[in-house]
Amino acid sequence: MPRSRCTLVLSITLVLFSAHAAQVHAQSQGDGATTLDGIEVRGQRVGLDRDAAGATRLDASVRETPASVFQVDRDTLEARGVRTTQEALFAIPGLVVASPPGHGNAVTWRGFSGSQVTQLFNGIDVKYASIAARPVDAWIYERIEAIGGPSSFLYGAGAVGGSINYVTRMADFRADSAGGLARAGSHGASVLAGGVNHRFGGDAATHALRLDAARSTRDGWVDAERREGWTVAGSLASRLSPTLVHTLALEYQNEDNRRVYWGSPAIVGDSGRLEVLPGAAGRNYNVADGFYGQEVWWGRSLLEWDVGALGRIVNTLYHYDALRDYRNVESYRWDAARAGVVRSGVLQQRHDQQVTGNRTDWRRDGRLAGLPTQWTAGLEVSHNRQTRFPQSIGGEVDVVPVESRVPGGFFDIPGTAPGHVPGATNRVDTVAVSMENLTRFGDRFGLMTGLRHERIDLDVVNHRAPTATNPARWSRDYASTTGRIGLSAEVSDRSNVYVQVSTAADPPAGILSTAGFSALRDFDLSRGRQVEAGAKTDFADGRGSATLAAYRIVRENLAIADPDTPGQTLPVGQQSARGLEATLDVRPVEALRVQANLGWVDARLDEFFENVGGVPVSRAGNRPANTPARVGNLWLDLAVAPHWSIGTDLRAVASRHADSANTLRTAGYALWGAYARWQATPEVSVTVRGRNLADRRYVLHAIGTQMVYLGEPRGVDVEVRASF
Template sequence: MPARRRPPLCACVAVALQGVVLVAPASAGGQDPNASSSADPVTLDRIDVRGVRSALDRPAPGGSRLRVSARDTPASVFAIDRDTLDARGVRSTADALSAVPGLVVASPPGHGNTVTWRGFSGGQITQLFNGIDVKYATIAARPVDAWIYERIDAIGGPSGFLHGAGAVGGAIDYVTRIAGFDADDAGATASAGSHDVRVLAGGVNHRFGGDAAVHALRFDASRSARDGWVDAERREAWTVAASLASRPSPRLVHTLALEYQDEHNPRVYWGSPATSGASGRLHALPGAVGRNYNVADGFYAQEVMWGRSLLTWDGGRLGRITNTLYRYDALRDYRNVESYRWDPDRDGVARSGVLQQRHDHQVTGNRTDWHRSTTLAGRPSQWTAGLELSHNRQTRFPQSIAGEIDLVPIDAQVPGRFFAIPGTAPGHVPGATNRVRTAALSVETLTRLGARLGLTAGLRHDRIQLDVVNHRMPTAASPARWSQSYAPTTGRLGLTYDIAPAATVYAQASTAADPPAGVLSTAGFSVLRDFDLSRGRQIEAGGKLDIADGRATATFAAYRLVRENLAIADPDRPGETLPVGRQSARGLEATLDLRPVDALRVQANVGWVDARLDDFVENVAGVPVSRAGNRPANTPARVGNLWLEYAISPIWSAGTDLRAVASRHADNAKTVETAGYALWGAHVRWRPSPRWAMTVRGRNLADRIHVLHAIGTQMVYLGEPRSVELELRAAF
């Protein structure tokens, strides 16, 4: 576990202070609800209105800060809501992302939550928490138990106008449940299954005073544990979220939200040694599947705390102001042997990659947004303007041993302990501290140019200051202190056109700005000393429509993405780099949500991408080698998902799900590739009442051995084998 322990509230005191004055009770409407009226009451006839609201007409906060629906957003936007998370038995934030067409995700411990989408991956996909970017998504977005989340929003392609530098391939936002005034509710779930998986979670939202309440409290907690399918791997995690909402007046609402996550993974699984035959297919070494070559005392652990103060004021004609003050505090610890290579000549697994690491990471910031609905030249128009200030600080404490340390048999059970390795020692010595200060201004607008035509525009300008302090011996490649500044401007311009009452087409152009390699919160001098941010641009067109009187909803999109000024190896000067690389992608995405009869629901999505390294030179053992024309590693050309749910009777239902992922190259050189795979799952649900449900669910029922992520050409990270679980869910 992390050595430094801090009470969850202490890291968030500054955030809490903003809302202290708003906790005093007040009348919701300024009148005594018990006061009598001089007029006699009139009883009206009851009118029941029933209908089905299209998913396209729901708000799409993941694609804009304006109050617009998915239909009116000129982009591919996806919202994975709470009902979908529950219906599909989603266990973690990573599981939920299959709802996004063309997206694949893998979560090796050293990668956190590696998402590949639209031909880009890693730091080129921004992952946020409640709209906040901690600028370390490749690690900070490690999968979290899904219970505390209300929904997950995603937008394809550049979204710099929303979130700043980053996100050339897309952006994903994990949105936490918070207290609300709509209703009192409570729920709980318990499940158990293969690999000794146990989950117990519950939550409650309570309004103090019913419909006239001026305070509401929400509390959610989740406890999960498993003994992994890999030797001796275990995971234990706590996730807690609490929030207090107060409305001292009808126009003013304040919410104080706190979160705490604690995860502990003893002897965490890093991957399996791999081999490739004459076919060029990389697969796990026979006999190594399910083996764990990490040291007996290896582990990964993280402790994360969030504090947010959300203040909303409705000024009527003056507009609506929302202010978010936030604090993020995370501590992550690693102690592992991470790399394993099969050596056929010595008939054993050669181990390397000895690393003890700590990340001490804090982010403090404030965002203010002003929104107003008005008219422009007599046309309905919405405007929003934002100001964001943030300070991101991260200190890393690396201790590593280079080269091979030993050779272990393929059936090794407990291959040694970490501090028995020569050169290792307990304790943490700081390596470097990165401070990233950001000030950003943004503006976004939607204007109806006619009854059918809408124009959307967004623009954001960032001022980014990076300061790095080297805590160890200075060198030419890593001076004692250095700094760099950036000033990117990114934007989006889009049009929507209603070709029919239930059908809309759109077109848009958007831009992005990214660090040339890595992320700013960990970037070193050698990577960034001579480079500005790389640039990305996208053109996208698509459509969104309801079919068959609302029984089906479909979306489709075609896009072209280009990222330029990547850092590549200099062909003429080995060891040097040039900011002239280029990577591109073109692709198609489509979704379908169909209910042909009341008892049957069909949901599907598919993504195809042609991704290329247009101009890319890689340093191979000191020799520059061109990879131009190759597909980036771990990028499948095709991904598809299908979910079927059939109501057998009012209390019984059954469903199945399929996921197919095409083959992927294991490296940029295209020397080997991992096989594609198809996974099949199914479930049966018994719902004796609207408040109770019991589900038996099977995952990977064909028990396919499948590669989620290639780690170079000598290791693969495997997905879980067949599993079965029983889940009980209740609502109160």
């Protein structure tokens, strides 16, 4: 979308917001009790009795779902000043995330990472989360849902470590509302956002319209980096009859990053750990015209039909269209002999991806052998097409001083040229059927089961000269059946325990939407399985809740280097993880709220050979790279006066290995933030927030053993938020 069109969309949004806000505010002056009641009702929706959306398609609560279920709702996003989907994920115990430009939200959870953690948008998997799930400005999202461990039975191939679902705000028949946000802070960061939900006809409305838009900018904390992002989401809900509702939802995302920061050269410090090269922090060794950008369009048509005694049917027709472009020098290493930073990794790349599909879900309550039961059944078909246009130049580009600030232009490098030449097109067609059941045995026990069978057809066309390892065209088909069975039991009115077994399937290497012949060949899908037991409880007369889960996951048949034939791979590897996760949310007194989570994982490469210089080397017994053993988070919020509140947050991440060889580690880190909020009126608040207040320099993600991706230094922002 051209910038002028984006500006027009945001302008229209803000005009509608301003007009509607004035109308709603005027109405509220005559009926303050109604407004207060609305706040109270919304507050009561938190806790273990909320709907377990994202973990099941059944009508079940978090308490009675035998799984680790996490939700980050809109109130939490706002209270914590969450800026992007990346920051929202800190609410999930044991999870770490980083977003180097060549990755999306690069999530590591329960010992698994990359494509082994599925990331979805409104329940839709574009099967390219390692890139497509780039951090998005949080304004347009209603909540983030997550389920720990294998969940292919819900979302299809993948999801060994877990699934994360980003849910967009949608038109709502319950009430008119409007809101806005303005934020400015360190590193040239700014956000301007607005949204409105309007019912046509008041409480008897047959149509509701929601429109949200946000524009964000950031200069970055490294030399000459500049980011600009747009997000726009609109939806129109129409009550076609008392039992039939249709919603049309459109969404647009645009991210423009100039001279992108890819990481910093690293050295082995005095502590024996991998750390940033002295003098390199804040330097940008990318070319002056380095670039990453993406433009994403979403379209969804949702039809909800209440068929009475026969149940409820929801049909979702969707289309996704994304164009991503890269033009960078991406790799930097310190060369002591030449006293400079060696640059390499020249890549100009384009991804052109479209996904079209339809999912139909049916849910019905009934009885099974005289016992109350729920059923769901689903049918999904999708077509995923992606063409990649890579242009890469091997070898070194040059050697630049550590203090270098403007190291040349991309097209000054010999061998580079403007334009895009297609490399390969991957087409992935999926057909899947699924079912879930929840049967209750008396008042204390519930048995939840799920099953999914899918067929995946992959067809790859090579647009370049064919070779033995990259033929002109090849295809593969896969079939997988995955499931979950879990038993939940009430041990008191407010406490449950559960045990479950779940399975997953995913490609042995790479991602189907981009994988080449050498990664997949004639291999079948890898298999994952999990055993999990846990407990969930409310206490202190409902003022607190806590969860605890213990799990073990094993992934088999992943692709590894053939120890007997250098250059070949075999689908015989194994990786495993065992761990504990705990959460706490308690209000010991009315003015104070304490929230915390903790994750511990022992992750292992059980059977794994890595190709090192053409020689297979065993990594059995090692920990996967960038996988910390412990991650903890704490949030404290205190009301100190009728209109004032303060709070602090702490995040601690243990040290991680930088590579599969486990030869080097990066240091663990702890980050501290704080805020002060003034509730100027019931509708308007002003918040000053500091992040990384100790100004800790820390490694967020290791990129091999020669580069590190650093986290953001200290920053402060001021935010004005309004809702009506």
